[in-house]
Amino acid sequence: MAKSILMPQRAGVSHTWARTRRERLVKTVMTALFLGIGLLMVLPFLWMASASFKNAADIFVYPVQWIPQSWDLYNYKKVWLEPVCFAVYYWNSIKITFLQVLGTLVTSSLAGFAFAKLNFRFKEPLFLLYLATMIIPQQVLFVPRFIMFDYMGLVNTHIGIILPGMFTVLGTFLMRQFFSTLPGELLEAAKVDGAGYWRMYWQISLPLTKPAVVTLLILAFTWHWNEYENPLILLRDRELFTIPIGLSSYMDENGTNYPLIMAASCSALAPLILIVAICQRWFVEGIASTGLKG
Amino acid sequence: MKWTEKNRENLAGYLFIMPSVLGFAFFILLPLLFSLALVFTEWDYLRGLDGLSFSGLANLREALQDELVYKSLKNNVLFSVVSVPAAMLIGLVFATALNKFVYLKSLLRTLIFLPYMSSLVAISVVWRVLYHSSEGPINAFLRALGLADPPGWLASPDWALPAIIIMTVWTYIGYAMVLYLAGLQGISRDLYEAADIDGATGLQRFRAITVPLLKPTSFLIAITLIIASFQVFASVQVMTDGGPMQSTTVLALYIYRQAFEFRDMSYGATISWVLFLVIFVVTMIQWRTQKKWQNQF
Numbered sequence A: 001m002a003k004s005i006l007m008p009q010r011a012g013v014s015h016t017w018a019r020t021r022r023e024r025l026v027k028t029v030m031t032a033l034f035l036g037i038g039l040l041m042v043l044p045f046l047w048m049a050s051a052s053f054k055n056a057a058d059i060f061v062y063p064v065q066w067i068p069q070s071w072d073l074y075n076y077k078k079v080w081l082e083p084v085c086f087a088v089y090y091w092n093s094i095k096i097t098f099l100q101v102l103g104t105l106v107t108s109s110l111a112g113f114a115f116a117k118l119n120f121r122f123k124e125p126l127f128l129l130y131l132a133t134m135i136i137p138q139q140v141l142f143v144p145r146f147i148m149f150d151y152m153g154l155v156n157t158h159i160g161i162i163l164p165g166m167f168t169v170l171g172t173f174l175m176r177q178f179f180s181t182l183p184g185e186l187l188e189a190a191k192v193d194g195a196g197y198w199r200m201y202w203q204i205s206l207p208l209t210k211p212a213v214v215t216l217l218i219l220a221f222t223w224h225w226n227e228y229e230n231p232l233i234l235l236r237d238r239e240l241f242t243i244p245i246g247l248s249s250y251m252d253e254n255g256t257n258y259p260l261i262m263a264a265s266c267s268a269l270a271p272l273i274l275i276v277a278i279c280q281r282w283f284v285e286g287i288a289s290t291g292l293k294g
Numbered sequence B: 001m002k003w004t005e006k007n008r009e010n011l012a013g014y015l016f017i018m019p020s021v022l023g024f025a026f027f028i029l030l031p032l033l034f035s036l037a038l039v040f041t042e043w044d045y046l047r048g049l050d051g052l053s054f055s056g057l058a059n060l061r062e063a064l065q066d067e068l069v070y071k072s073l074k075n076n077v078l079f080s081v082v083s084v085p086a087a088m089l090i091g092l093v094f095a096t097a098l099n100k101f102v103y104l105k106s107l108l109r110t111l112i113f114l115p116y117m118s119s120l121v122a123i124s125v126v127w128r129v130l131y132h133s134s135e136g137p138i139n140a141f142l143r144a145l146g147l148a149d150p151p152g153w154l155a156s157p158d159w160a161l162p163a164i165i166i167m168t169v170w171t172y173i174g175y176a177m178v179l180y181l182a183g184l185q186g187i188s189r190d191l192y193e194a195a196d197i198d199g200a201t202g203l204q205r206f207r208a209i210t211v212p213l214l215k216p217t218s219f220l221i222a223i224t225l226i227i228a229s230f231q232v233f234a235s236v237q238v239m240t241d242g243g244p245m246q247s248t249t250v251l252a253l254y255i256y257r258q259a260f261e262f263r264d265m266s267y268g269a270t271i272s273w274v275l276f277l278v279i280f281v282v283t284m285i286q287w288r289t290q291k292k293w294q295n296q297f
Helices: A002-009 A013-051 A074-081 A086-117 A123-135 A138-152 A159-165 A169-180 A184-192 A197-208 A210-225 A229-234 A243-253 A258-278 A280-290 B005-039 B045-051 B058-065 B067-100 B105-117 B120-130 B137-144 B160-185 B189-197 B202-213 B215-230 B234-239 B251-261 B265-296
Strands: B041-043 B052-054
Touching (some): A086 A159, A086 A243, A086 A258, A138 B005, A138 B251, A159 B005, A229 B251, A243 B120, A243 B234, A258 A280, A258 B105, A280 B105, B005 B041, B005 B265, B067 B105, B067 B215, B067 B251, B160 B215, B160 B234, B202 B215
Antiparallel strands (some): B041 B052
């Protein structure tokens, strides 16, 4: 309504025409400017990719040769074909992240459903306790967890990384918020029809929260795929390394062999960048809808 | 006991939360209490449980007198105070521009967003080479611009922290921008049209409509980025490992060094509580300020 009242007060037709033309010009100039800014933002990645094909002699030549004169695949062969190499790190990262994400989805959605839709004793105090621990930085938990795992024989195993990663307070909180938006009548009706609690969860509520599950999946993936400090503390054998610690140990061992290190970085980043670029809408929406920093 | 509906619902509730509560109890609550207990012990870790003894407030006293704790804290504060507002400001400008004034919006958004999504370790490895003081491309570029004596970046005690901050801002911008873009969606067009009719300029509209209405978004970004930035670890560990001359040592790195390099578990745990305390205080202050803002409207 407000719009239609305001409309007649707007300037005449010819004026509006000039305005859109000016707007178009502004838009074109801004697009060009931001293409430049966007390019600047990805310049480090471009430098990395181009350096990874060079040999040690040309890597620092200035002005930068963005397209290498000769394409040397030697670095990539070394990075991917050594006995313990990126193929192993990738397998470890995929395995660990997959199990962590799967576990997170299961534990968070089960508990989120109960916190949102069921009544049981101590629900409120327990949920408050959950929320209260959200502010605790990871670093407080690393030391005691390491000692616990050391005495349980879980140091230098994948289980020691996977198990704590299968559970997050944030994920539980998110799922609770999503389940809370479902109307109460829905479950009341199901109850009248004789549905048990499991069916209310699995067949009625969960299918309706698919977007929420996708969001949590994306978030859990971004939390765990790039995880560094935890595996750094717990893992010692190279065969067990994930991509981030594999890369940092590669950097330590190869000191100033920069083309090789760039090939390793590129190997660590390229697939991730590809996934983010293809599914960018989901990543952006997932992060924007919750505002959660991994 | 009667098998009432209420009992059934109770039982169902417990079964549903059980996996989560087990994880919570074992991986958060128990370590938290254990960590607190560690603060009051002295532990010669390699000797096993025999090396464990009660030490009262000795760790806390040591931490209060430890110059490196203060230095790390100072670096942490500097890191957050510079990187968070800088990223938020640039993110806001980018989001405003992308929201209305460009074509190819989703391509541009992806380009700006990519650094944030990338593995921090991998980009730190790359930037370490970019920052190379004698041969790196950044200094080669600065020399070509006519700067005879460009900064030593990671090799210089004065420039190492700024260098890490610059890279961090580069990663945070995408995060701030994406959240601001979402916030801008929530602002009604009518407000801008009304301002147009009143003859407001672009800058006036930005200051009188966009900025105030984005306050909740700004608060969210500030709080998440500050908490994250106080925990900075990977970039520092990869790029400088705290050097040169401790100029980039931060609390998370100091905790790691004490606990996992020197195996001084008790002292590592003690400093981790210092970090916790700092984050707690900062968050509380922010909540207070947020409440003040809300009361204004």
